[in-house]
Amino acid sequence: MLLTRAEAAEVARVSVERIRTWERRGHLDRAGLNDGGMPVYTALDVAKAQRKLQPWTRVPCLSPS
Numbered sequence: 001m002l003l004t005r006a007e008a009a010e011v012a013r014v015s016v017e018r019i020r021t022w023e024r025r026g027h028l029d030r031a032g033l034n035d036g037g038m039p040v041y042t043a044l045d046v047a048k049a050q051r052k053l054q055p056w057t058r059v060p061c062l063s064p065s
Helices: 005-012 016-024 043-053
Strands: 002-004 039-042
Touching (some): 005 016, 005 039, 016 043, 039 043
16 A cells, blocks of 8 residues: 555554655655656555654554555
């Protein structure tokens, strides 16, 4: 499952700017770009970054689409 920055932020319960920061600091890798040229991330990578950087919160389980 691929997530846009906004979707990743919503899932991780952080701001879009926090997602940018995680990426800039090397904690979150892009999975590629969507059709509009915007970065996308895997749900697993978002969960790993969120767990590493904010261990007191949890990413909710995502059901496959």
